[in-house]
Each structure stands twice: as structure tokens, then as C-alpha cells.
Amino acid sequence: MKGRPGIAGIGCAVPQQRLTNLDLEKLVETSDEWIVTRTGIRERRILRPNEDPAQLGVAAARQAIESAGLSSSDIDFLITATNVSEMLVPGSSPFICEGLKIKREIPFFDLIAGCTGFVYALKVAADLVTAGSYKNIVVVGMEALSRFTDWQDRSTCVLFGDGAGAAVVREMPKGRGILASCLAADSSKWDLLYIEAGGIKTPASLETVQKRQHFLRMEGGGVFKSAVQMMEETTAKALAEAGLTKDDVDWVVPHQANLRIITSFAKRFGISMDRVIVNIDRYANTSTASIPIALTEAVSDGRIKPGDIVVLNAFGAGVTYGAIVLRW
Ligand code: UT7
Numbered sequence: 001m002k003g004r005p006g007i008a009g010i011g012c013a014v015p016q017q018r019l020t021n022l023d024l025e026k027l028v029e030t031s032d033e034w035i036v037t038r039t040g041i042r043e044r045r046i047l048r049p050n051e052d053p054a055q056l057g058v059a060a061a062r063q064a065i066e067s068a069g070l071s072s073s074d075i076d077f078l079i080t081a082t083n084v085s086e087m088l089v090p091g092s093s094p095f096i097c098e099g100l101k102i103k104r105e106i107p108f109f110d111l112i113a114g115c116t117g118f119v120y121a122l123k124v125a126a127d128l129v130t131a132g133s134y135k136n137i138v139v140v141g142m143e144a145l146s147r148f149t150d151w152q153d154r155s156t157c158v159l160f161g162d163g164a165g166a167a168v169v170r171e172m173p174k175g176r177g178i179l180a181s182c183l184a185a186d187s188s189k190w191d192l193l194y195i196e197a198g199g200i201k202t203p204a205s206l207e208t209v210q211k212r213q214h215f216l217r218m219e220g221g222g223v224f225k226s227a228v229q230m231m232e233e234t235t236a237k238a239l240a241e242a243g244l245t246k247d248d249v250d251w252v253v254p255h256q257a258n259l260r261i262i263t264s265f266a267k268r269f270g271i272s273m274d275r276v277i278v279n280i281d282r283y284a285n286t287s288t289a290s291i292p293i294a295l296t297e298a299v300s301d302g303r304i305k306p307g308d309i310v311v312l313n314a315f316g317a318g319v320t321y322g323a324i325v326l327r328w
Helices: 021-025 032-039 053-067 093-100 117-130 187-192 206-210 220-242 259-269 287-300
Strands: 005-013 018-020 043-045 077-081 108-111 137-143 163-171 177-185 193-195 216-218 251-254 309-316 320-327
Touching (some): 005 053, 005 320, 018 021, 053 137, 053 163, 077 093, 117 137, 117 287, 177 220, 220 309, 251 287, 287 309
Parallel strands (some): 077 137
Antiparallel strands (some): 193 216
16 A cells, blocks of 8 residues: 555534533523533534434435445445444344445444544554555444433533544555544543443343433543543644644644533643534534544634644543544
């Protein structure tokens, strides 16, 4: 392979239904002022009960394939990064492949790495392309956390939104593509963010439903404290591996979990917020979908241009964290 693997096409899709902070004021004891000042979120998109999350993944992937100048028959691998899949078995990927009408024999799998899933999946896809095993890989970040949100818990229900984003990873023209990456994790912090029941440790039962153990639980303060340091660490390592410094960076596209986390990272890392892509106000935290949604918007409106140095960085349940440096 002559060129590096990189993102040749990108796309996203969000549900139509908007849930504003004012709507949430009617559900739990909260206020628009609290949510905006503590998180930067003003509204989020939420799937209606009859809507199928996989269709978001299909729409995002279709857009990414088109923007790469390819058709679904060119795709030879698919990875879906998600925290909670379409069905426990067989995950989400087969439903996205079906929707894309992709050739039946292409391999696919789901990848669980918390909100860092999209960054992890990009790295896996890039390595598969570098190895020469596959040519055109679709990476989807798809999340419908509203389906696992406790709408009685004000500390979590204001934070999340639904959505999907996708990228086509393939060999890029010389000079462009992924320059370096750094993936990391700290298993001792798994209990900062989890859904306790419904897996093999605590299968679903009447008791787990009554105890509300199927909802997402989070120790927000714990995540907050670690997040800035995690983003700094992996970004610095990935930039160093690429032989670049923060002054070379044109854009950072961070995981959109909390505006205060993003601004603290930018301040400590010494990067102006003018160079950071933020859309948390409109979509909240869409987990594995947040980076590809923000990237798609920034590429579509012309902020990110071919040749720009772009950093993607994220952290999430596990805990996992990671950064990728690429030349767009
Ligand atoms: O994608 C990765 C996963 N998640 C994250 O990255 C989340 C990271 N953490 C955060 O974003 C923040 O920690 C939160 C936004 C979750 C919370 O902000 P905080 O500044 O850490 O607030 P806190 O948890 O310390 O709570 C402060 C107060 C508490 O009341 P008392 O105990 O001081 O009386 C909470 O009960 O705010 C209260 N509170 C709320 N009040 C109004 C918590 N949620 C709400 C709410 N509305 N929605």
C-alpha cells in the first residue's frame, strides 16, 4: 500500500424529534439554566418508540459511502461501534448491512468501547486496510441511549441524545490519512458508567426491572475529573508520534460529552476554542456517534478542508480513551 489509510467519506443521521431543556423541565426537577451552564446542552434528538435505531446507522453509512465516491457494492467490511446494540444477539452490524443492501458475504462485527468506540473502530479499520486485508471499510458509530435512559434520574437523562455517524476508511492519496493514534484504557474505573442488568452477569428478571437496573448509571463527577487528563494524554502522545505539536493542529473534533470538559481540555492543552468543533448544544452526548456527527458538519460547512491536521479524541465507559491524528 502506497498511501496511508484515512477517512475517504463521512456521513451522519439524527432522529427528527427534538427534546429541549424546557421539555425536560416537565419531566424531572431541572432547569434550562442548570443544564446549559453545567453541560452546554440546549436540546437533543430522541428516537420515537416506533423508530428503528439501525435506520440511522444505514442513513449515515449511505451518506459516507456516497461522499467517498463509492457504492455499497465496493464495501468489503463493516464495523459498528456502539454501547447497546440493536439486539443482544446478533448485535447491530447485520441490520446495517441489510439496510445498505451490501453483498451478503462481507464480514462485520460490533465493537464495544464506550464513547471511545468510534475512535477505537477507526484504528482497527485503518490497521486492516494497512495490512492489505480489506480495501473499503465502513465504520459506523450508532447510539440510541434514550432507550436505556432513566427518565426519572435527572443526573443522567439531561445528558444524552440519539444519532449515528459513519466513515469510509480506505487508502488515501499520498500525504493524507491517519498519521498516528493512541488508544488507552483504565479497567479499574469501569464502575463510573454502566448498565448493570441484561447481560450474562445479571440477566433480565422481574427483580432487575423493578430495581431499574436496566438503565444507564453514571458517576458523572468521576468521569469529569478523569476526562480532561485522558484527552490531554492521548492527544499529546498521538501528536508526538506524528512528529507534530499542538501548533500544527487545525481542528480538534472531541467527543461531545460536556462543554466544560471540552473547554477545560482546550485551555490546558493550549488550543484556542476557535479550533475546536462543538455541537453539543444541539445533540447532547450521542456517545459513539458524537465525533462522526461533528466531523460531518464541520466538513460539510467547509471548516475542515483537505490538508488540515485534525485530531479526534474521546473517552468513555470502560473506561476507554483515545486520540487519532489525521491529515484530512
Ligand atoms: O460520554 C462520557 C460519559 N459521561 C460524561 O462525560 C459526563 C461527565 N460528567 C459531567 O458532565 C458532569 O459531572 C455532570 C453534568 C454529569 C454533572 O455536573 P457537576 O457539575 O459534576 O454536578 P454534580 O454532579 O456535582 O451535581 C451538582 C448538583 C447536585 O445537587 P447537590 O447535591 O449539590 O444539592 C445534583 O443533585 O446538581 C444536582 N443536579 C441537578 N440539578 C438540576 C444533578 N443533575 C441535575 C439536573 N438539574 N439535571
